[in-house]
Amino acid sequence: MADTIEDIAKEAGVSASTVSRVLNNAEIVHPETRARVRAVIAAHDYKPNIFARGLMRSRTDSVGVMVPNFTNPYFMAIVDAIENTLAQNDTHMYLCNPRMDPQAERDYVEELLRRNVDALILIEATPFSSADNHFLNLKADCPVILVNEHHSQETPHHIVRCDQAPGIREALRYFVSRDMRPLALVNGSDSYSFTLKENIFHEIREEYNLSKEDAPVYNLPGSPDQEGIVVPAAALCVKLAKSPGRPRAVFAANELIAAGLLQGALSAGLRVPEDLAIIAVDNTFLSRIGLSQLSTVDLRPEDVGRLTAELYLRVRNDRTSAEGPVRETISSRLILRSTT
Amino acid sequence: MADTIEDIAKEAGVSASTVSRVLNNAEIVHPETRARVRAVIAAHDYKPNIFARGLMRSRTDSVGVMVPNFTNPYFMAIVDAIENTLAQNDTHMYLCNPRMDPQAERDYVEELLRRNVDALILIEATPFSSADNHFLNLKADCPVILVNEHHSQETPHHIVRCDQAPGIREALRYFVSRDMRPLALVNGSDSYSFTLKENIFHEIREEYNLSKEDAPVYNLPGSPDQEGIVVPAAALCVKLAKSPGRPRAVFAANELIAAGLLQGALSAGLRVPEDLAIIAVDNTFLSRIGLSQLSTVDLRPEDVGRLTAELYLRVRNDRTSAEGPVRETISSRLILRSTT
């Protein structure tokens, strides 16, 4: 059996409460006593029982993190950065994978709150297109941090996000300024993120007075975040290769779509970037290991994750929540590699 | 404040212990009382406090999972399958990411045990080449499941693994039987997994009486599991393309190496598979989204994960540990796609 606080107290010649004080508000105990108690704690490698502690304290040194998908490198890069920062602060992480199911999301959140997590970190929870984005108004008695939540609605929660728009504009302008036309958008559908891309694309189209023929939009069927998207994207590229108004440049809404386009280009005999230039979005390791070194809009998952964890560490100490929610937005940016 | 067991007891007109019995061994309470208590529980959506419970019970409905790396698709595919199965059994998961640091592994394990996890699932923990594979003899008062642990040493723990050898042999024989020579192995180094590949390669070389020229081995410097391996692999491929005894077929020790080879082949003007055939190992989604649809030895991460979770669910109920550790080994297999 592990040591209890009594064992430590006895050996240090003090009472349990004093040990408890050393553990929690070390300041208010006499320096000498404190040192003695600490020595015993160290000698026994004593760690207070998590459950007894959880019963009284509100803090549990654990946070709940929810991520839509374990195999999406963009999300996992965020989680990786969060975990890295938290681990350095002795905070552990429940990781949940609701698989884009809103009911599963709800259940997980409830369960995490029951486990008294010190914070709830929700990464791109709930399809943004969904009418009732239920987490915006989630009631929780711990800080809630929404990661990459892009709704502008009021919410009492903290938000850390990477704004895709600047990088996307930069990419499109890059193509336009080099007269690479037609310039196509190959997009997914049914999500905030894809709608945003389409809106920006239209905006640029108007800004530069491009015709629809010079700036066509293709929407891929199916779920663009799943690897299944690769095959239709490849097929589309093969079809486009043969068409008269073949695009000179493509802006791919994500890296999986870009991977499909690259496969298609290869099998259709198109050279990249000479015949077809491609820029994607995300900048996970996928863009560095595929067929070509992919040019990409960097959504900076590592920074997003690190900022999220740092925000948590801050609001855990201050009761910043009283001062209203924190918003942190970082900007995406274009990274050119060999597909442009 | 949330309901306590007393609240429920009062409302159902019974004592707290009866409610507790309904919660734990429903059988021994009178059907009518049970029904009444259950109704109140449901009406209040009452959930017992995790911490109070943890203090008494040993079970916490949580397991600790340790994975070497969050961004490796092979590992995450295993974790995904584990989580999927566990979630259906109301078991939550701490996920730890020791980043291949043995000390971090130790610390995490200790912390997880402190949190009374119901099981410890260690995925490819500790570099297998390490002399003291400390987890083989880990003392824990919960079941420990080692995933893809390949040491044959005695251990009191359960093991679930996918045996790479059959698939690797199948792949090499595939090449040999089609007279694709030279047949090269492009390998990493310093891990059980890479040593195994080299051993099997040598074995096949002898079996078919291949000369060293016809069956060369290339060891890539650096860490072959990191994306950094792609560039040297590409460079190697370019170099080989120009060499007189250029390989006709390559067995790549993993998918990242294969990705590099594909990049190299493309830039050197080698057609795949006409000029150069490639088979890799792992079968994550990477093999389906790269330049080409990669032929690969399937290490069946989804099956490994599912079997792991199912094993846990079994040993959680039976006290199977008394009957000695369980060994489950599934076989890898060759999957041919367009790089062969």
Add this chain to the structure above:
DNA sequence: GTGAAAGCGCTAACAT
């Protein structure tokens, strides 16, 4: 500055 005592919400042993 420190100790004694109460109690967090639950389960398990002991009654009945």
Add this chain to the structure above:
DNA sequence: ATGTTAGCGCTTTCAC
């Protein structure tokens, strides 16, 4: 079959 009692290991008043 059910209620009563006694803790689990800790934190937190409240005394001193």
